[in-house]
Amino acid sequence: MSIELSRRLILTGAAGATLAGATRAVAAKKEEAFPPEALHLDHALLGPDDGIALLARNENPYGPSESALRMVEYAGKKGAYYPGQANITLAEMIAERHGVDPKQIVITTGSGEALSAIAVLYGPKGPIVAPRLFWDTTALYAARLGMAEIQRVPLTEDMGVDLAGIEAAVTGGTGLVQLCNPNNPTGLVSDSKTFKAAVKRMAAKTTVLVDEAYMELADDPDGNTCIDLIKKGDDVIVSRTFSKIYGMAGLRVGYTISSEETAEKIRGTAMSWIAGTGLAAAIGAYNDHAFLDFSKSKIIEARQTIMDKTASLGMETLPSQTNFVYFKSGKPANEVQKVMENEKIIVRGQYMDYTDWTRVSMGKLEDVERFCNFLPEAAGV
Structure with a gap:
């Protein structure tokens, strides 16, 4: 059995998939x-x-939004040129809102590209521990390449994320913990105090990725986000997207917030370059309250x-x-x-x-x- 190597796999220096990797891909x-x-x-x-x-x-x-569409029109007229400073400008806007350094922001083609890059980065280090139901497409990207194994922890009886069970599964050999809050497909938000405490404890053992694609739609986005843990120095990555509340799924812009060191790793593994139309639209829409x-x-x-x-x-x-x-x-x-x-x-x-x-x-x-x-x-x- 063989696995087709993607460009990203080649770029990250993975030299082909083993038979065991191929078997994991089928299982995934x-x-x-x-x-x-x-x-x-x-x-x-x-x-x-x-x-x-x-x-x-x-x-x-x-x-x-109209603010995004005006910028798309502007970007279209500038389509002969590479985006220039747009990536930096958007990162600065995001950093200002969340009180972090722009170097901690990685802008990617939708949050999916960043999540796939993270799976490729951390999957070879050990299992990706996650809830049984979560948005697993990007973790499966690495699994299908034989570069990751997903260790799924069953949901609780009320369909919630079993934080205690996930924490119990985390060891020094865990490559990554991946959570989605609010979770997809359940739509549930975990209790903020319990969730953040568990993430902090797990981050002392391994990197914790929290996919917050729907956080702007939660009742208390500021109270539920894990960005504050990053600011305190915990080994946490938060991902966000312009595909949901911003209504820009087809324009493909997302981002991560993490430490500068982690951001540099993600930036170096992400493969594509975002179109100027997406960057411009995100700049136009970001503060359109x-x-x-x-x-x-x-x-x-x-x-x-x-x-x-x-x-x-x-x-x-x-x-x-x-x-x-x-x-x-x-x-x-x-x-x-x-x-x-x-x-x-x-x-x-x-x-x-x-x-x-x-x-x-x-x-x-x-x-x-x-x-x-x-x-x-x-x-x-």
């Missing part, structure tokens, strides 16, 4: 948390076709609409602090997905063996209402 594929999307109706060049309610990707269809407040209000309104509907149908629903809801319909999620697709409504299918749990993203209010109106029929209730 079997343990993927995220199901494939059912997008058979989606033929548009960009985004969904007209008439399709795309509620599967955790996007914010109210974006990009009016748009951010508007987006959050629309997302919360849609989320409450769905949670009211599932409650009225007697469905168990997790208390989300994100732009998606994870609920137990009582019918296999793959069947719900298929029936919904027949009505041009796209939701996620089954995650691992969580058979009848469905994840639905927040879209425009009219699309969310379509979902709610059809849910009783799709779930057979």
Whole structure:
């Protein structure tokens, strides 16, 4: 069995995959948390076709903001040139908001590139310890290359991240701890005091990566973020993205905050160069608080609409602090997905063996209402 080497694998000096690595890659594929999307109706060049309610990707269809679009237009006119100082300018803006040095910021093509780079950096050092359900795509990137093994810790009975179980699994030989807070696909935020205390203790043994892609949507972003641990010198990496509340998933901009030393390692492993359009849009949107407040209000309104509907149908629903809801319909999620697709409504299918749990993203209010109106029929209730 062989594994195709990616450019990043070559750049990081990994000289080919062993048979054992290939075996790990196959095992990783079997343990993927995220199901494939059912997008058979989606033929548009960009985004969904007209008439399709795309509620599967955790996007914010109210974006990009006008402030971002003006900068995209400006960047397009400058498309003959490399971005120049845009990367530095954005890093300085992010650093100023969070009270860190710009050298601690790494801007990448979506947070996914940084997360993949981190998996490649730390995976060879030992297992990546993580919850059983989390956004595992980037950890699997390294696993498929034979460069990482994911050690999954089961969720608690109430579908929360088992911090005690994860901490117990961490040893001196652990390569990385990866957490997602709020978690995906559950939408749950861990208790701030408990979460930060556990992260701090684990960071004394190994690097802890906290994916905060949805943190701006949480009830208390400042109280829940782990950026303050980085400022105190703990071995923690926080990742953020412009794909969610900023509504810029197609423009591909994300970033990490860490120590300067760690940032330099991530920067040296990340492979691509961000387009000027994405950087410009991020600069334009970053401090557009009016748009951010508007987006959050629309997302919360849609989320409450769905949670009211599932409650009225007697469905168990997790208390989300994100732009998606994870609920137990009582019918296999793959069947719900298929029936919904027949009505041009796209939701996620089954995650691992969580058979009848469905994840639905927040879209425009009219699309969310379509979902709610059809849910009783799709779930057979």
